[in-house]
Amino acid sequence: MVLLIDVGNSNMVIGVLKEGKNIAEWRLSTDTKKTSDEYGVHLLQLFSYNNLSTEEVEGVIISSVVPYLMHTLENVIRKYFKVKPLIVGPGIKTGINVKYDNPKELGADRIVNAVAAHELYKKPVIVIDFGTATTFCAITASGDYLGGAICPGIKISARALFEQTAKLPDIRIEKQEKVICKNTVSNIQSGIYFGYVGQVEYIVNKMKEEMKKYDNEEAYVVATGGLARLITNDSEVIDELHPFLTLEGLKIIYEKNKE
Known part of the structure; x- marks a missing residue:
C-alpha cells in the first residue's frame, strides 16, 4: 500500500x-x-x-x-x-515543464494538481482549486505549466467582511435563490456566492483567451478542493468536478519516483 x-x-x-x-x-x-x-x-x-x-x-x-x-x-x-x-519539491520527477519565473515559488499542491490534470486529460487544462485560497492553473496539452492566478478563498472573503465591519455578522456560506435578497444575512450570502461565481467565470474566460496561442483546442476546466462543489453547480465554465485530483497527482508522482 x-x-x-x-x-x-x-x-x-x-x-x-x-x-x-x-x-x-x-x-x-x-x-x-x-x-x-x-x-x-x-x-x-x-x-x-x-x-x-x-x-x-x-x-x-x-x-x-x-x-x-x-x-x-x-x-x-x-x-x-x-x-x-x-x-514533493525541487528535484522530483513530475513530467511537466514549469514556466514560472522562479519554479521554486510554485506551491507543491499546484504542481501535483497540474501533474494529475496533464496525465488524466492529455489536453489543455485549467485547474481551479477551491481551498483556503482559490488557485487557477493553466497547463498546455504538451505539459507546460504556464502559470495562473491566486484569489482569496470563499471563507477568507466572508471572514474578512465580518472582521473588518462593525455591524455585519459572521455567516454560513450558502447559495440564495435570488441575487436580490431582503435581509442582511442573505444579502451577504448572495454577494459572496454569486460574486465568486462571477469571479471564477471571468478569470477562466480570460485564461482561455490567453491559452489559445499555445493550443488550438479550448482548455478543459477541472475544479477540485473542499469548496469546489458549492461553486461548480452554478458555473457555466467548469467542465468537471474532481474532488480528489490532488491525490491522483500524488499517485502519479509516486510512480514516477518510487525507484
Missing part, C-alpha cells in the same frame, strides 16, 4: 492506494500545534477503523504548503510506518 498526504492550509487530504486503486480517502484539519504523536494516533485510528494495516504501507508521498508541519509529518511517517517519505 502507498499512503498519499496533501497538506493544505485548512485541511489535510489523505489517501491509501492499494494495487493502483484508492481504497480510502480522509480529510483532517491542518493544525500546526499538534505533535507527531497526535497525528500518529489519528492515522492509526483511521487505519484501524478501515481494517487497514500500517505494516502493509511500503511507501509514503507528501505534498505540503505548510512548511512548519513537514518535520512533524516526517517524524510521524518514520515512527509509525517505518518508511522514509517522498516529499
Whole structure:
C-alpha cells in the first residue's frame, strides 16, 4: 500500500492506494500545534477503523504548503510506518515543464494538481482549486505549466467582511435563490456566492483567451478542493468536478519516483 498526504492550509487530504486503486480517502484539519504523536494516533485510528494495516504501507508521498508541519509529518511517517517519505519539491520527477519565473515559488499542491490534470486529460487544462485560497492553473496539452492566478478563498472573503465591519455578522456560506435578497444575512450570502461565481467565470474566460496561442483546442476546466462543489453547480465554465485530483497527482508522482 502507498499512503498519499496533501497538506493544505485548512485541511489535510489523505489517501491509501492499494494495487493502483484508492481504497480510502480522509480529510483532517491542518493544525500546526499538534505533535507527531497526535497525528500518529489519528492515522492509526483511521487505519484501524478501515481494517487497514500500517505494516502493509511500503511507501509514503507528501505534498505540503505548510512548511512548519513537514518535520512533524516526517517524524510521524518514520515512527509509525517505518518508511522514509517522498516529499514533493525541487528535484522530483513530475513530467511537466514549469514556466514560472522562479519554479521554486510554485506551491507543491499546484504542481501535483497540474501533474494529475496533464496525465488524466492529455489536453489543455485549467485547474481551479477551491481551498483556503482559490488557485487557477493553466497547463498546455504538451505539459507546460504556464502559470495562473491566486484569489482569496470563499471563507477568507466572508471572514474578512465580518472582521473588518462593525455591524455585519459572521455567516454560513450558502447559495440564495435570488441575487436580490431582503435581509442582511442573505444579502451577504448572495454577494459572496454569486460574486465568486462571477469571479471564477471571468478569470477562466480570460485564461482561455490567453491559452489559445499555445493550443488550438479550448482548455478543459477541472475544479477540485473542499469548496469546489458549492461553486461548480452554478458555473457555466467548469467542465468537471474532481474532488480528489490532488491525490491522483500524488499517485502519479509516486510512480514516477518510487525507484
